[in-house]
Amino acid sequence: MILMKDIIREGNPTLRATAKKVSFPLSQEDRDLGKKMMKYLEVSQDEKLAEKYHLRAGVGLAAPQIDVSKRVAAVLVPDNDGSIVFKDVLYNPRILRESVKRAALNEGEGCLSVDRNVAGLVIRTDRITLEYYDVNGERHEIKLENYPAIVVQHEIDHLNGTLFYDHIDKESPFKLPENTIIIE
Ligand SMILES: Cc1nc(NNC(=O)[C@H](CC2CCCC2)CN(O)CO)c(F)c(N2CCN3CCOC[C@@H]3C2)n1
Numbered sequence: 001m002i003l004m005k006d007i008i009r010e011g012n013p014t015l016r017a018t019a020k021k022v023s024f025p026l027s028q029e030d031r032d033l034g035k036k037m038m039k040y041l042e043v044s045q046d047e048k049l050a051e052k053y054h055l056r057a058g059v060g061l062a063a064p065q066i067d068v069s070k071r072v073a074a075v076l077v078p079d080n081d082g083s084i085v086f087k088d089v090l091y092n093p094r095i096l097r098e099s100v101k102r103a104a105l106n107e108g109e110g111c112l113s114v115d116r117n118v119a120g121l122v123i124r125t126d127r128i129t130l131e132y133y134d135v136n137g138e139r140h141e142i143k144l145e146n147y148p149a150i151v152v153q154h155e156i157d158h159l160n161g162t163l164f165y166d167h168i169d170k171e172s173p174f175k176l177p178e179n180t181i182i183i184e
């Protein structure tokens with residue numbers, strides 16, 4: 001099971017590397033990788049288990065964060081009544097289209113690989129068309145907007161060596177740019 005000790009932190013070069021695509025059919029190793037990343041998210045979102053295993057809660061996790069430089073990310077996005085908005089392990093995810101409209105989470109963002117709070121609006125695209133392959137090698141092309149779109153962008157950033165605070169305006173971190181909405 002993935003624990004916090006397995007998650008690499010700022011300063012580890014893997015976080016700034018461009019991860020490699022995986023090939024299909026997936027190796028057993030790459031199947032297991034996706035499974036254990038999703039397991040981390042599930043356990044981390046269970047208050048009791050998260051406490052028991054000292055896990056920081058997560059709605060997404062990218063393979064480079066456990067020092068595996070492969071284009072794999074797990075996403076588990078619940079809405080506030082607990083039902084699941086988006087859950088899957090994304091292999092070779094790719095953003096095909098981005099809306100002009102921008103969006104940022106009201107509370108800013110954090111990262112399991114960043115052990116400090118970096119305040120400011122993380123400006124992202126509000127709506128994306130996402131292409132990815134699932135564990136069976138099936139191609140998916142889906143539209144996401146608002147919260148799930150933000151989460152997926154945060155994870156794909158990790159595959160390209162980008163961290164959330166790279167998107168924060170250093171001069172005025174809380175400035176709301178033109179055509180940018182705030183997501184509560
Ligand atoms: C927004 C949020 N970010 C949490 N953490 N940070 C992360 O997930 C990082 C990735 C997210 C940061 C912003 C966008 C993507 C991890 N990242 O570094 C991966 O690259 C949360 F934990 C969280 N929620 C809301 C839902 N809740 C359900 C019940 O369980 C607790 C859980 C808490 N919402």
Ligand code: NI
Nearest residue numbers: 110111112113
């Ligand atoms: Ni992160």
